[in-house]
Amino acid sequence: MSKGQDKKEIMPNFLKDLNTEILEQLTAGSSEKNVVGLAGDVKELKAVEDICGLRFKGYLGLIEVERPSGITDTLVVAFAWNTPHKSTQGVEFDVLREYPAGSRLLLYGKMQTLKEFSTGRQLVFVLADFVALSPKAEQQNDIVLVGEIVYKPTYRETPRGKRISDIFVKVKNQLTKCSSLIPCICWNETADEVANWLPGDTVKLLGRLQSREYEKLIEEIYADGVVAERVTETRTAYEVSVHTIKKEEVKNEC
Template sequence: MTDKVFDNNQVSIAGEVISEFEYSHDVFGEGFYTIDVSVGRLSNSSDVIPLMISERLMDVKKSYVGKYIEILGQFRSYNRHEENRNRLVLSVFVREVKICDEGYESPKPNYIFLDGYVCKQPIYRKTPLGREIADILLAVNRPYGKSDYIPCICWGRNARFAENFTVGGHIQVFGRIQSREYQKKVGDEDFERRVAYEVSVSKLECIEDN
C-alpha cells in the first residue's frame, strides 16, 4: 500500500548545491534540514529548488556548496502560520541522493509526475500577449491520511483542457518544478521579495475511476 502511494508523487532533480544546510525539524530523533539546488533550464536560466533531507542521508555538518547532486523524492507541502494566515510551503522531500562527478549529465534533471485530485476550480486566463494559462491546485494523497497540495500551471492546449476540470476530478500531470520570484506587499508601502514554487505541466491526463 505504501509503495503504491509513493508512486503517485515522483520527483527527479539534478543540479548544483548553492546553500548550506539549514535545520528544519526533528521527527522521532531524526533531524531534517533544507538546502537549495540550482537546476538549469534550456533557456539558460535556472530554477532554485528547496530540498528537505534527513541527516541520515547526507552529512549535514559538511558543506556541499558547488557540488552536483542527483536526488529522487517527492514534492511535499505544509501550511506555515504567519501574519494571521496560513502560507503553503513547498519543498522536495529527498528519499535517495547521489553526489555526482563533475560533468555528469542526468537523464531527468527536473522531472515530476503527480497523480491526484483537483481541489479548487481551475483558473483560466490569458496574458496581455494572448498566451493561455490555467492554474490547478492538486491534492496528492500521502500515507496516514495526509495530502500534499501542489500548485500546477498549464499552457496553451493544456490550459484550455484544464479549464473544464471539476473539483474532485482525478488527473495525472507530468512536467517540471519551477521557481518564480514575486513581490509581496507588507504594510502600506513596503514590498518583500518572495519565491513561489509550482509545477509547469507538459502533459496532462484525466483518469476515469471505476
C-alpha cells in the first residue's frame, strides 16, 4: 500500500480532471517547458544593476496576487530595462513613474532561481519577458513546468493531517545558461503518488507560485547546558503549489 492510500477519497475529483485537460492543452506539441502568467498589483519596484551579484540592468520588484482563499501572495519579479517598452511598440517611458505601487501589471515569463552567495539564500522569482500596465486585468497566477525531478521527494504530514511531497524540478536558467531548481509542493493524493517517484523522472505540472513566512533558527544560546534562548529570523519561502502533475513515460527507442 502506498503512502496515504487508506486516506484517499473515493469521490471523483472533477477539478483534477479539468486541470489535467488544461495541462495537456498547454504542453501538447509545445517546446515551451517553463511558462508563467501573472497579473497582480505592484507592492514595490526598483531599478537594479544586478541580481544576486549577477549583472542585470533592469527592474526587481514585488507583485501581490490574491489566492481564491483570500490569502495574498507577495511574489518576486524581475525584467530587463527594455522589456516594458516592447508592449508599447518601442515607445520609451519612465517605468517607475508609470508602474507605481498599487498599479495592476500583466506579466508573462519563466520561473528562475539564483543564489545570493554572500548569504547563501536562494532567490525564487519570475523573469518576465513581457510586462504591461493592465488596470482591468483579472488577477492571474498560473505556471506550467516540464523538467526533471532533482533529489528524492520529501514526504511529510502536517499537524492537521495534510500529506505533502516536496520536490525540485530542474529547468533552464535564462541568465546563467545553467539550471534553476524550482521548489514545488504537492498535496494529499498527489503527494502520495509523487512520494514514490525518483530523481531523473521527467514531469510536467500545472500550479501557482505562492509565498509563506517561516521562522529560521539562527542561534541557540545555552546557560548551564540548557537552551536559554533561541534567536530566530522571519523569512519568506517561495514555491510552486502543484494543482496537477504527470510523470512522462520514457520512450524506448529500437
